Amino acid sequence: MRKTGLFMAGGSLCLSMALLFMGCASKDANSNAGTSKNPVEEGCSGEGVVSYFCDRIEGKSALWTDSSPMALDDVAAMRKKVWQKWVEANEKCNEEKFIDFAALGDRSGKWKLPEALEPDAVMPYYWGYKGDEPDGGYPLYLYIHGSGNRDREWSNGLKLCKSFDDAPSAYFIPQIPNVGDYYRWYQKAKQFAWEKMLRLAFVTGKINPNKVYFFGISEGGYGSQRLASFYADYLAGAGPMAGGEPLKNAPVTNCRNIAFSLRTGAEDNGFYRNTLTGYVKEAFDAMAEANPGSFVHWIELVPGMGHSIDYDKTTPWLKTKVRDPYPKRVMWENFEMDGVYRKGFYNLYVTERSCNAPYRTYYDMRIEENVINVAVYEVKYNTRETDPNWGIEMTFDCIYVPATEGKFTLFLSPELVDLSKEVTLCVNGMEKFKGMVATDVKHLINSCAAFFDPERLYPAAIEVDLAVK
Template sequence: MTWGIKMVCLLALAVFASAEDGAVKLELTPEQADGFLSVEQRRLLGDWLAHPDQAWPGDDSWPALTNADDVARARAELWSMLREFRRKDPTAEELGPLPPTLAEVVAQAKDGKGGLEPGVLSLGEHRMPFVVLRKETEPVPEQGRALYFCMHGGGQNNKAEGPHSWAVNSREWQSQAGLAAQVYEGEGLFFIPRMADDRLGRWWHAHVQDAIDMVVEHGIREWNVDPNRVYLMGVSEGCYGTQILGPFMADRFGGANAMAGGVGKDVPAENLRNLAFRTDVGENDTTFNRVGLAKEFHQRMDEFKKLYGGYEHEVNVQVGKGHGIDYRPGSEWMIAHRREARPDTVVWTSRNLGGNRRSAFYWLGLSDAGIEGRIPMAARLNKDANRVDLKWPAAETEADLDEVAVRVLLDDQMLDLGKPVKIAVNGEPAFSGIPERKLETLARTLVERGDPTMAFPVEIVVEPSSPEQ
């Protein structure tokens, strides 16, 4: 494969460390495994994991989830099975075990014993080159290490001779590796992808979304990544990618830093209610109105903050700077934040992006991700009333309401599932009762996002009720 400009310096030869010090925390203890699922049930689940779109194999003989402890035991066992199953996927080999630290790579390069070379991630018809830099000088936190997605500048060249032939993108990729190694603050794993196809360009394509999901799941499973400390950042074209993918899949990240760019009003800034988001842009970066659009993007967040609270954000207009800016301060601001996996309020405008629609967003989901048109909604947990209040503005919903249903995902951290739970849609009752914790729901939501912290035992499906006009 032709890489364009060859990665140099630290990115010379492949040497990877053992996977042992990348073990994830959610291992199955003997107490959890003892008698919870039978050998036959584990076999049936193993078959189901190979085809999770098929019918659930469970029946009345399967263990009931009667309380939070049962859910914790089931989640741990299901995660252990999913981990083993996903290790057979070709993606696991492509992403590999925990790489050596940057200091070890430098030492190996000096001794002539090797360094680190790009890997390649298969994404359907596309191939995405990448490097992973591991910056660690301190002990890894008990919850796991941070993971950063660093997207380079450049963009699209529809006249490029091949997917990785444009020197601009190759050069920008190298530059991003240098920034990750020497400029960006924070410790952990810096995943630095190269655009999969110069002729397509852009970071919002469906194959990039797939790559992020794959790397996050692999990171949790094999690299001891803390799922609440996954970060998104990018420069120039990567800035646009951060500003577009951030709102689209905000529940994946603990913070985001967009540098040297600004996006238009078609990007749903309202989705950033629970994602700490910062933009750094030069005051003289007026090409494509970058600085003006960046300001407008953050002004929209201020407007939504008045309605829903939240929206930790900052726009830093760097005085005297143009398209070239100081990239250091944004990363320092970003890493001070963590993801809240179960926020009390979720604001979500669901949309199609690059032919893909997210099936779930924090603790909300859609019954059919193939629905066309934007679907705006906002939901709030009322713990005192043991209720979920869902706002569904029909006048702003582009999809056919007869085809739309929302999945409300719950667990014992959110509401008291031992008492009647109520759900109201636009103030009208939509559900009332004691919900059933289900092993199937826990398994399906675990497979859906590959993140054990986002697996829920309860799913309640509600439809529009007296929608607001």
């Protein structure tokens, strides 16, 4: 099978779960009905969970395997318990934290990024707020600047962000650590910074996790377009400006569940920014038409303007958008960015990639009541058009072939399916699971460590091996 196209993403806490954080006892089965009050597996202390979380923050990847079954009625309470242990781990671990959260621009901080990812990379940043904290926490904006003199760009970025009509809001405004070949916001050291920023922002308790927005201008426009597709599962919206990336670098499919804005001058022909912005608009328009209600976008070639446009319009449009952390349709092209692939996206988590370069893996998940269908393809891009001046690959044909190997975990929650009833999972047309899905504290722990997102702590999971018939 082959496809081609232009583009191609409340109840009481039972004793067994309380003991997860207070002490140890012997393991016993516990049904989802919630009638049994059995203790969890011996050895699962609260301090052990904190230590495990610290290991994950420091880069260790082993999963938590101790099983602690829980009742459905206890999911909400256990989510709070697990998240509190995650907060404790973040406070305990030895790393550079945020500077104090104060009025935006009052002071700046800096992080040393890992030497193995980029040599001598120190990232100065502003971290602060505008306006009074709203109910639910501040919306968070990441603003990334253009490729001029980095001191001037950073300073101008702060002035712009303070002036934008988006208060109440919180901002993280970094300065690029190095120039030359490292003046790219999507590179792996910067990925480390964005994930650290999100992780630390969420544990402050001052940020609304469903109102996170990435945007930037020029080089920051290129970067925020890539980041929007790479990190869409964390975002309510993204707003690159004066940019325009080839679609291979920022697959449109991944932006199905976010709001996406891209505004470029109609006369901005440097590096084909206007042409590429036009291609992005065509792709979003087509996806929105084929998927009514999804792919919300505002893509505009601003008449008569070159590389400079009115930057004041983007955040007022973004600030009204809110993330749905539990979409029942997910389209994810797991593309590499500076050699790095994401391990997870929304409720999907990859335990073994299905293919190697030049192929990518594409997942399409649909949930209808308690029936889940996931299509998994290997994707190869064939370049259709290359510009003669810079060698920029402009348009592509894509070949989709059903994947026959690889492993992934499908995390589940009461927001996605009714866990009191049977669940059916089909992958590439083949039934992979049918039955009751057990709820277990280990899934809350593993999803917390994987996504570091207070809205994505999943109490259930199904493991899938594509090679097993």
